[in-house]
Amino acid sequence: MKLTILGGGGFRVPLVYGALLTDRGAERVTEVVLQDPDERRLHAVTRVLGEQAAGVPDAPAVTATTDLDEALRGARFVFSAIRVGGLEGRAHDERVALAEGVLGQETVGAGGIAYGLRTVPVAVDIARRVARLAPDAWVINFTNPAGLVTEAMSRHLGDRVLGICDSPVGLGRRIARVLGADPKEAFIDYVGLNHLGWVRALRVAGRDELPRLLGDPALLGSFEEGRLFGADWLRSLGAVPNEYLHYYYFNRETVRAYQEAGKTRGAFLRDQQARFYAEAADPAVSALRAWDRTRAEREATYMAENRESAGAGEREAEDLSGGYEKVALALMRAIARDERATLILNVRNRSALSALDADAVVEVPCLVDASGAHPFAVDPLPGHAAGLVCAVKAVEREVLAAAESGSRATAVKAFALHPLVDSVTVARRLVERYIEVHPGLAYLA
Ligand code: G6P
Ligand code: MN
DSSP states (O other): OEEEEETTTSTTHHHHHHHHHTOOSSSOOOEEEEEOSOHHHHHHHHHHHHHHHTTOTTOOEEEEESOHHHHHTTOSEEEEOOOTTHHHHHHHHHHHHHHTTSOOOSSSHHHHHHHHHHHHHHHHHHHHHHHHHOTTOEEEEOOSSHHHHHHHHHHHHGGGEEEOOSHHHHHHHHHHHHTTOOGGGEEEEEEEETTEEEEEEEEETTEEOHHHHHTOHHHHTTSHHHHHHOHHHHHHHTSEEOGGGHHHHTHHHHHHHHHHHSSOHHHHHHHHHHHHHHHHTOTTSOHHHHHHHHHHHHHHTTTHHHHHHTTOOOOOHHHHHTSHHHHHHHHHHHHHTTOOEEEEEEEEOTTSSTTSOTTSEEEEEEEEETTEEEEOOOOOOOHHHHHHHHHHHHHHHHHHHHHHHOOHHHHHHHHHHSTTOOOHHHHHHHHHHHHHHOGGGGGGO
């Protein structure tokens, strides 16, 4: 079974390959094709994977190519994990927004819109090629902003593209643990858009355990999101939001903290990873050891700016290791082996969330089997949450429209309508600045 990884020279690819190496079951991946436009990145990551595979019997064979079409032909699964504009692009996304006094972050607010505007045209091109060259392949989209990018691709691939994120399952796991429940036995009623969702219930044997958490200040203070949002606010909401909602509920504080931080997360990762790729180019150096050192450093600083300013502690290592690669592998397995699994995924809404239309990509629990992912029917969102979800979906739709038409006015509309951009004047300036710094936005000029 052939798996193609787009963005195959990316820093997180060894996590995916490491997970594949532990898979001994039937219908497993035997061939991995890494595709990336950058030869140097491919070379570095191929070396890491080679060292990971040493001594592992039947390790999946790895090849690398810069040719997208060649990589796609014959693929049964395609992981799309590209980063258009690289981490340099992310650093610009974050810096430009903060300079205008609004949130500068990878996926939320102005930064996320800029990232989306750059990424959608490339993702659409990939989707069209998959539809032509590998029409039976399943595409698992890792690329952020994941909900928006998955929706762009779904317009060409229908339900054969599924978007993933590690944050809902991570949140569910932390809540289950605090409640003394087995995360595997719990049904997490998590609903929203990517990086914009809420856990409204956690059912164990049909019983909702969340009220027990919300009623207990000590329990609320004992896990990350409890400290991040504060017990009072969680009780007011009657739900536990995804950590990314911190950017909405505590916007001023985060913007200020990020402005004062000096270096953005994107700039930090850009410099850190540049060192890794330089080291891994030296044949005398163990690429795996260089990668592992860089990974540990990255994890130690995981969203640290945000956490510290909110008075919350560091993320537990266990959460970090249960990331994207685990979700992707569980999803691939459920489809390839027709093993039913319940996973929180980004899929077309159908009728799951009544506030949105059928084609809107939403993040909801799904039943997955060989026929794909089927969203569970979920309870409607309360007014405040439905309002936010609809507002952000409307922004995503403007991003998709701007990417399709190349209209600068539509791009301005996308920024201006975002709840975290507080003036049309600011939106206009953001579009100007982003076009100046991003070659990938030349189509809007
Ligand atoms: C979580 C999110 C991802 C996001 C990442 C950022 O895993 O689910 O969508 O890309 O955090 O982490 P980073 O280390 O790149 O700041
Ligand atoms: Mn995510």
